[in-house]
Amino acid sequence: MFYLSNILGVRVLDRKQAVVGSIADLEVATGEKFPVVMAVLVKTQRGLTSVAWHNVRGLGITECTLKLADAELQPNFKLEDTSMLLLNHVLDKQIVDIHGAKVVRVNDIELAESHGQLRVIAADAGFRSFMRRAGFAWLIHIVERRSHHKIGENSIPWSFVEPLGRDVRSVQVRATWKELSKLHPSDLADIVDDLDFNERDALFKALNDEQAADTLAELEDDKVKVTILERLGVARAADILEEMDPDDAADILQDTRTETQEAMLQEMEPEEREDVRELLAYDEDTAGGLMTNDYLEIRQEMSAEQVIEVLRREVPDTETIYYLYVTDDDGHLAGILSLRALIVAQPGTNVADIMQKRTVSVFVDDPKGKVAEIIGKYNYLALPVVDHEGVLQGIVTVDDVLDQAMD
Incomplete structure (x- = not known):
């Protein structure tokens, strides 16, 4: 095994030495x-020449010997979309460590020969490889001896690496983003924070609408969310917003310019658009600004069996089902039904007989501090929000309160 930095710049000999x-x-x-080295790029007096690996007799840290004569080395280099250059596209560039779900800088690249092929086996991103390349390997040994502590290599197996160094329009980088799309949205969000604008664009173009929505929801910086959507264009942004929980979509649109906000809303499907518009009408520092209107509403005359059937049908499109909210014909909050009470009830039992009639709720214009206080006092997972006539308008979930507390 040896490192790329060891062989860059070493002399190249033809078959006559x-x-x-x-x-x-x-x-x-x-x-x-573990990519195979296809060719060695040789800098000659005539220009840059690509020498196929099968024409390389030997490669070491002191010299590279070819099977070709000098006259055969003509400038002929052209990089295909299915290839990349280790120095130009990877070394000192950012890569994504898929296993660690983070973006790191490559300080060196490990190579190993096996069965006549030279392969890339790992990327080195640690302090040790940085010092070695800088010519201070001797200093590391001194520090280790005096501190009795070994400085690790931070070597990332190439199977966990996705390079970002090529033109984001290329076939390879599109494949890279597709691979990254398999990560959990929270891991993707961590990676997004370390990408530049073009890399973010490429990543979100590779994600489907649902993946993009989930990743956006995990991002902490609202300005980054807005920038990503605006750069994707109104039509794609609207598709992504439709996949988000209404309260998350409203939070993002709250921070966009008025004309952009309206353009995105107009592109959304009518049902999703109206859900988001309702939430945008509330002050963001109130219960109405925290709540979501994505919840399950049932009637007290329904049986437990009927409610379970509703659950089977509606759950895939509902943000949370901590509780079911019972309303009368005019939409007034009449009670709350826990999932536990529903599950243990006999199929024919009426909701009115098993629901909790004494409920705690907040008004849409109550300050968010009061919402947090009540959720904390009663250890609720979700809290109903009503208008001053007692009509149910939405719910505030505990995770939304925690998100606000951490902002």
Whole structure:
């Protein structure tokens, strides 16, 4: 095994042992767990020449010997979309460590020869590799001896690596983003924070609408959310907003310019648009600004069996089902039914007989501090929000209160 930094710039000899140039880079195939080196890029007096690996007799940290004569080394380099260059596209660039779900800088690249092929096996992103490349490996040994502590390599197996160094329009990088889309949204959100504008654009273009919505919801910086949506364009932004919980979509639109907000709303489907519009009407520092109107509403004359059937049908599209909210014909909050009470009830039992009739709720214009106080006092997972006539308008979930507390 050796490092890319060890061989860059080493002299290249032709088959007659004459010096013909130096190593400028290595070209590797993409799309493999441990990419094969396809060619050595040689810097000669005539220009940059790509020498296929099968024409390399030997490669070490002091020299590279070719099977070709000097006259055969003509400038011929052209990089295909299915390849990349280790120096130009990876070394000192950002990569995504999929296993650790983070963006890191590559300080060196580990290579190993096996069965006549040279392969990339790992990326080094630690302090040790940085010092080694800088020529201070001796200093690391001194520090380790005096501190009795070994400085780790932070070597990331290439199977966990996705490079970001190529043009984001290329085939390979589109494949990279597709691979990243398999990560959990919270991990993706951590990665997004370390990407530049173009890389963020490429990532969100590779995500489907639901994945994009889930990832946006996990981001902490509201300005970043707005910027991402605006750069994706009104039509795509609307598709993503439709997949978000209404309260999350409203939070993002609250921070967009008025004309952009209206354009995105107009592109949304009518039902989702109206849900979000309702929430935008409330002050963000009130219960109405915290609540979601995505909840399950049932009637007290229904049986437990009927409610369970409603659950089976509606749960996939509902944000939370901590509780079921019982309303009368005019929408007034009449009671709350817990899932536990529903599950243990006999199928024919009426909701009116098992629901909790004494309820605690807040008004839509109550300050968010009061909402947090009540949720904390009663250990509620969700709290109903009503208008001053007692008509149910939405619910505030405990996670929304926690998010506000951490802002």
